[in-house]
Amino acid sequence: QSALTQPASVSGSPGQSITISCTGTSSDVGGYNYVSWYQQHPGKAPKLMIYDVSNRPSGVSNRFSGSKSGNTASLTISGLQAEDEADYYCSSYTIGSTLGVFGGGTKLTVL
């Protein structure tokens, strides 16, 4: 299974909003509502930020939101803060693979 496609990097200034895209196919992102997003700071384990396209786990800031349109899922971070600077990965169910598939990751830089 091919990895989901994410931009290598995005950037924004404090207080702004940014969106990270995650593009797949009708066999994964487009066909099912099992997209998750993870935040990873350097040297740390990933942290679940969004699951099932748009659900936030308890304790995750409501500045983080998820959505999907067609074969592309998106993670939006509003009111950008310095602590949001991290790598972000999407993942999705994909037909024929119990393990699913990850995106290649996006490095978010807060200017």
Added chain:
Amino acid sequence: QLQLQESGPGLVKPSETLSLTCTVSGGSISSSSYYWGWIRQPPGKGLEWIGSSYYSGSTYYNPSLKSRLTISVDTSKNQFSLKLSSVTAADTAVYYCARSHPVYSSGWYVGRVDYWGQGTLVTVSS
């Protein structure tokens, strides 16, 4: 609070077997609601599922690793383990153990990972 902790050698020689154990505390590995698995991340690269297991012993392996891989669960010790044989430098990575919420759609999917171990760097080198 659930905690997962990886343990095992940080250095493995080429052609040998990489062995890691994940100890789960603060919860039971025998819960019917979760899968227990391994994810790795080569230095500077992205995440890759290695495989996952249900407490009963059902396993799901990355096809690219399947011929070298064994994942097992020991409910008496509340642990699960990874063995990857015939390792090469390409297996050098941070290895994470993880808990996920399986869902059934067109087939079983490991689902979201809500708990991760801290990760352990395994280097394959002579």
